[in-house]
Amino acid sequence: xxxxxxxxxxxxxxxxxxxxxxxxxxxxxxxxxxxxxxxxxxxxxxxxxxxxxxxxxxxxxxxxxxxxxxxxxxxxxxxxxxxxxxxxxxxxxxxxxxxxxxxxxxxxxxxxxxxxxxxxxxxxxxxxxxxxxxxxxxxxxxxxxxxxxxxxxxxxxxxxxxxxxxxxxxxxxxxxxxxxxxxxxxxxxxxxxxxxxxxxxxxxxxxxxxxxxxxxxxxxxxxxxxxxxxxxxxxxxxxxxxxxxxxxxxxx
Numbered sequence: 001x002x003x004x005x006x007x008x009x010x011x012x013x014x015x016x017x018x019x020x021x022x023x024x025x026x027x028x029x030x031x032x033x034x035x036x037x038x039x040x041x042x043x044x045x046x047x048x049x050x051x052x053x054x055x056x057x058x059x060x061x062x063x064x065x066x067x068x069x070x071x072x073x074x075x076x077x078x079x080x081x082x083x084x085x086x087x088x089x090x091x092x093x094x095x096x097x098x099x100x101x102x103x104x105x106x107x108x109x110x111x112x113x114x115x116x117x118x119x120x121x122x123x124x125x126x127x128x129x130x131x132x133x134x135x136x137x138x139x140x141x142x143x144x145x146x147x148x149x150x151x152x153x154x155x156x157x158x159x160x161x162x163x164x165x166x167x168x169x170x171x172x173x174x175x176x177x178x179x180x181x182x183x184x185x186x187x188x189x190x191x192x193x194x195x196x197x198x199x200x201x202x203x204x205x206x207x208x209x210x211x212x213x214x215x216x217x218x219x220x221x222x223x224x225x226x227x228x229x230x231x232x233x234x235x236x237x238x239x240x241x242x243x244x245x246x247x248x249x250x251x252x
Contacts, residue, residue, distance in 0.1 A: 044250045046210075048091045048103060052244025054111055056083035056133060058223075058235040061116040065125070072230060079235070083114030083131060087242060093141075095250075101143050105167070109135040109240065116235075127180025134174040137195050137218060141167035145203075158205045163212065165199035171220045177233060186233060189225030203246075210248040217241055 058079050065075040087110070093103025112132040120126050143165035171193045177186035201214020217239060224234035 043094060043096045044252045045092070045094050046103075046248045046250045048093060048105070048246055048248045050087075050089045050091075050105075050107070050244050050246040052087055052216075052242050054085050054087055054109065054240050054242040056085070056111045056114050056238065056240050058114070058238040061129075061233060061235040063233045064230045065118075065122060077116045077118055077129075079114060080117045080128070081113060081115035083111045083133065085109065085111030085133075087244065089137075089244075091141075093248075095145075099145050101145065103141050103143075105137075105139050105141060107137045107139075109133070109137060111135075111240070124182060125184055127183050129180065129183070129186065130178045131223075132176045132178070133223060135220070135223075136172045137169065137220075138172075139167035139169035139195065139197055141165055141197070141199070143199065158207060160202065160204050162202050163200070163214070165197075167197040167199070169195050171195040171218075171223075173220070173223050175223055175225045175233075177225070187225060187227045187231050189227050191222065191224040191226045191234075193223065194221040195219065208250050210250070211246070212248075213243075213245050215241070215243055 060076045060078050062074055062076055064072050066072045087107050089105055089107030091103045091105035093101055095101035110133075112130070114131045114133070116129045116131070118126045118129065143163050145161050145163045148160045148162060172190070173193060174188070174190050176188040179186055195218060197216055197218045199214055199216045201212050203210060203212025203214075218241075220238040220240060222234060222236050223238050224232065226232065
C-alpha cells in the first residue's frame with residue numbers, strides 16, 4: 001500500500017512540473033511551404049502604326065502594239081528605272097507571349113517613276129513611259145519574335161529583339177502612266193491582285209510600347225489599268241521593297 005501511494009505522489013509531482021518546463025522552452029511556429037504561383041504565359045492585343053519608304057521594280061511591262069503596219073500583238077517592254085515612294089499603314093493584332101504574334105494590316109502606298117521603254121521600232125509611240133501607282137494593300141500576317149539575349153520564344157521579357165514574318169492578302173491598285181512628249185495617251189485604271197509579303201527586322205520592347213525597324217518585300221502579282229482591250233497595259237510579278245518603322249501599343 002505504501003508503494004502504491006508513493007507511485008501516485010511521484011506521478012503527481014511530475015505532472016506539476018510539466019507547465020513550468022514547457023514555459024521555459026522557445027516557441028517555433030510551424031513553417032508552411034507555399035509553392036510559387038505559375039501564372040503561365042499571358043498574351044496581349046495591340047494597335048500598330050507604320051511609315052516608310054519604298055522602291056518598286058518589275059522585269060517588264062506589256063501592252064498591245066504593232067510595228068510597221070503589222071498586226072496588233074501582245075508586246076513586252078523592259079523596265080529601265082525603279083519607281084520610288086512612301087507608305088503609311090495601321091493594324092490590329094495579338095501577341096501570344098511565346099514569340100508568336102498575328103495581325104491584320106492596311107497600308108496606303110504611293111510610288112512613281114518606274115519607267116518602261118518602247119524602242120525606236122514603235123515610231124511615234126517610242127520613248128519612256130513613267131508609271132504612278134497608288135495602292136491599298138491589305139494583309140493578314142504572322143511573326144516570330146526572338147530575344148537577342150538567347151531566350152528564344154521572346155515574350156514579355158523586354159529589351160532588344162529580332163523578328164521574321166510573312167503575310168498574304170490583296171492589293172487594290174490605281175495605275176496611271178505618263179507618256180513621252182508626242183506619244184499616245186494611256187488611260188488610267190484600277191485592278192485587284194493577289195499580294196504576299198516577307199518581313200525581317202529588329203526592335204526594342206519598352207513595355208507598353210514596342211518600336212521596330214525592318215524590311216518588307218511585297219509581291220504584287222499584277223498591276224494593270226484594266227482598260228479596254230487595246231488600251232490595256234500591265235506588269236506581272238512586281239516587287240515593292242520597303243524600309244519602314246513601326247510602333248505598337250499594347251492594351252494589357
